[in-house]
Amino acid sequence: MAAVQTTSERALNKVAIISVLIVTIIFLAPIYWIVSTSFKPRHLATTVPPTIVFEPEISPFVKLTLRRSQLREQPTPEEYTAAPWWERLVFDGGEKIVRSGRGEVQLSGYPSRFVNSLIIAITSTILAVAMGTITAYGFSRFKMPGEQDWLFFILSTRMLPPVVVAIPMFLMYRVVGLNDTHVGLIILYTAFNLSFSVWLMKGFIDEIPKEYEEAALVDGYTRMEAFFKVVLPEAATGIAATAVFCFITAWNEYAFALIMTRRDAQTAPPFIPSQVGSGLPDWTVIAAGTFLFLLPVAIFTFLLRNHLLRGMSFGAIRK
Amino acid sequence: MAGISLRGISKTYGGTRALRGLDLDIEDGEFFVLLGQTGAGKTTTLRLIAGLEKPTEGEIYIDGQNVADWNAAERDVALVLQQYSLYPRLSVRGNLEFPLKSKVRNFSSDEIERRVNKAAETLQITKLLDRKVERLSGGEMQRVSIGRAIVREPRVFLMDEPLSALDAKLREALRVELKKLHTELKATFLFVTHDQVEAMSMGDKIGVLNRGKLVQVGTPAEVYHNPCNTFVARAVGSPPMNLFDARVAGGQMEIGSVKVPVGANGTALDGRDLTVGVRPENIRLENGAPVSARVFDIEDHGVVKILTMQVGEDKVHATVPAKTVVRLDETVQFGWQPEKTLLFDRQSGTNISTQ
Ligand SMILES: Nc1ncnc2c1ncn2[C@@H]1O[C@H](COP(=O)(O)OP(=O)(O)OP(=O)(O)O)[C@@H](O)[C@H]1O
Ligand SMILES: [Mg+2]
Numbered sequence: 181m182a183a184v185q186t187t188s189e190r191a192l193n194k195v196a197i198i199s200v201l202i203v204t205i206i207f208l209a210p211i212y213w214i215v216s217t218s219f220k221p222r223h224l225a226t227t228v229p230p231t232i233v234f235e236p237e238i239s240p241f242v243k244l245t246l247r248r249s250q251l252r253e254q255p256t257p258e259e260y261t262a263a264p265w266w267e268r269l270v271f272d273g274g275e276k277i278v279r280s281g282r283g284e285v286q287l288s289g290y291p292s293r294f295v296n297s298l299i300i301a302i303t304s305t306i307l308a309v310a311m312g313t314i315t316a317y318g319f320s321r322f323k324m325p326g327e328q329d330w331l332f333f334i335l336s337t338r339m340l341p342p343v344v345v346a347i348p349m350f351l352m353y354r355v356v357g358l359n360d361t362h363v364g365l366i367i368l369y370t371a372f373n374l375s376f377s378v379w380l381m382k383g384f385i386d387e388i389p390k391e392y393e394e395a396a397l398v399d400g401y402t403r404m405e406a407f408f409k410v411v412l413p414e415a416a417t418g419i420a421a422t423a424v425f426c427f428i429t430a431w432n433e434y435a436f437a438l439i440m441t442r443r444d445a446q447t448a449p450p451f452i453p454s455q456v457g458s459g460l461p462d463w464t465v466i467a468a469g470t471f472l473f474l475l476p477v478a479i480f481t482f483l484l485r486n487h488l489l490r491g492m493s494f495g496a497i498r499k
Numbered sequence: 500m501a502g503i504s505l506r507g508i509s510k511t512y513g514g515t516r517a518l519r520g521l522d523l524d525i526e527d528g529e530f531f532v533l534l535g536q537t538g539a540g541k542t543t544t545l546r547l548i549a550g551l552e553k554p555t556e557g558e559i560y561i562d563g564q565n566v567a568d569w570n571a572a573e574r575d576v577a578l579v580l581q582q583y584s585l586y587p588r589l590s591v592r593g594n595l596e597f598p599l600k601s602k603v604r605n606f607s608s609d610e611i612e613r614r615v616n617k618a619a620e621t622l623q624i625t626k627l628l629d630r631k632v633e634r635l636s637g638g639e640m641q642r643v644s645i646g647r648a649i650v651r652e653p654r655v656f657l658m659d660e661p662l663s664a665l666d667a668k669l670r671e672a673l674r675v676e677l678k679k680l681h682t683e684l685k686a687t688f689l690f691v692t693h694d695q696v697e698a699m700s701m702g703d704k705i706g707v708l709n710r711g712k713l714v715q716v717g718t719p720a721e722v723y724h725n726p727c728n729t730f731v732a733r734a735v736g737s738p739p740m741n742l743f744d745a746r747v748a749g750g751q752m753e754i755g756s757v758k759v760p761v762g763a764n765g766t767a768l769d770g771r772d773l774t775v776g777v778r779p780e781n782i783r784l785e786n787g788a789p790v791s792a793r794v795f796d797i798e799d800h801g802v803v804k805i806l807t808m809q810v811g812e813d814k815v816h817a818t819v820p821a822k823t824v825v826r827l828d829e830t831v832q833f834g835w836q837p838e839k840t841l842l843f844d845r846q847s848g849t850n851i852s853t854q
Contacts, residue, residue: 391583394551399651400572400601413588 211474217467222273225463239269240464244472246270247278247286290469293451298476299362300447301430304369308426309419311370312377313385317407319378320385321393331382334375342372346439353440362445368436373426380425384418385411420487428477448473501562501654501687502527503548508557510543510711517543519711521557525704530681530688534698534734535708541691544708545657548689550574561655572603576655577648581663584644585632591643592628595619598651618646621680638669645677649684658690662697674701695735699723707731725841729848732776732841738805738816741782744845745775755811757790760837768842768851776841779805782817784825788834790815794825808833 219236358364396406438450452469508521518540525531535541546552550571599611619625622642662670699719707714715727726732732740745754747768752761792808806817842852
């Protein structure tokens, strides 16, 4: 590498940096739009051209999480001053918070949908990655008749577009009573991610020299202990990468969730757009819901970023 | 401490026969070297003894006990591999502790600490203990690998070409250390290599393996001076033994157009197709000696010179004292003492000198 950059290299560098900046801005623009909209007062959400500079408010998040209804008559000044700050924000938007007979506030549908999403995505990710890792280990380390055929069979479960099986699944789930249950969606997403998890983990485990385990076996460990003490730590990068992919798939899944769930086990993806239709759409609330929905994947990916970067080179075990 | 016996061991992988009818006895406390080219079945032999693989046929005895049903952990052997025997995630200490932390061993933490420190001292790696394995040089890594084996004080050490990835200097140094270690530990060592110098310099006994078959077992001197066939003759000694096609007629040995006298029992071999073997150090340059040759190459090793001479189509190696004056392309005459030759049957390659 040349220690001194020539003028043309420097110019080229600048062009590269500028191109990267432009591309980044193009990619981040929609996300900025969503995030900014979720902090806008309602009347600024739909202005043309979009308002860039505004005073951010928290009201969309209050409206997102609490049950509210249209105001028939303006609150009296006493009522207004007696109300906590977040209730005043709702009054300002021409709505009031629905309270129970005892005067307690009630949550909107969003928080429970969000929790459903978390429960279902996390559980199915853990199951798919755990089963995938064990299966991949078996395929990687032991000879079995028809190994290639089995692997192909596992992959073939992904070949059918999910929508094709949605209706039959719905009918079967209705018979066994799994419609609109957490367990139902967890089974579905686990099955959906499993083939992918097996294939990805097999790639990673193949890269781990089997000498590592054999050394442990000779040292007096059982195969099980060797698996947990030697293989799993070495496969951590692969597990992280697989987990992120499975989590994203399960978290973002829309079609099955829409068909299979209504209330109890409904996840956020089918819920957020359903709010568009009830009354006049409040885009700030929808944006706030979308923004919160984006966070878990971003956080999860950020936490595992070191593993992912190494995992993305797909193996390449350092000696 | 324990001896090892292999009885009629065969191992087949799919269609590949890695080992064929192997019989081998390694005595308690012996340093046994298994010498063989790549694919000869050296690693397979070690894996069978370690219990990582089951033989297709035959039995393995450790300390007189048939270990067919014992798994790797129960056999109490240590295995040092050429590579990949250290865990990159762990420090040197972590790697040394790993074999001691297994449940079957059940050592107290004081005992673990004591053994790790002792092994580190023996191998002079004490100051490396807290280093990450990834940061070690090749020689240091191999020391740690050996350390991983000795902490357990096993009955048998199995070593699969542990030195072959190292440079010549380090290899020599570690060779000496391993021998020293063997003397100190008084354990049984089975050391596998494709390097005949390693085999000759380290082994109490050498076993020569050729395509899954054990060809000869003996002390280095026996194998060197009395190889049982041309394969072994070629496999040990550097430069390798000179082998010529020859024929005995009327008390004279004809090698090409050259006639040399035969040794004592020469007449019995009349008319037979033979291969004659002469070690390079037994070749004498002498004016008036029977064979004329052109000097093709000279390697000066300080104490000796190794000459490569061209005789017709053949190349002949000779180890001569360094003070010998020769020039490239010079024509020289050489010969050897008849009793220093080995005779092999040309068809089968079997040594018939002693018959
Ligand atoms: N797991 C296996 N599956 C199929 N064939 C194998 C397997 N292990 C070894 N072999 C074959 O058995 C033969 C002996 O192999 P082995 O590894 O014992 O040789 P080696 O003497 O250790 O060679 P090297 O010096 O190259 O390490 C080779 O032909 C090899 O291809
Ligand atoms: Mg080998």
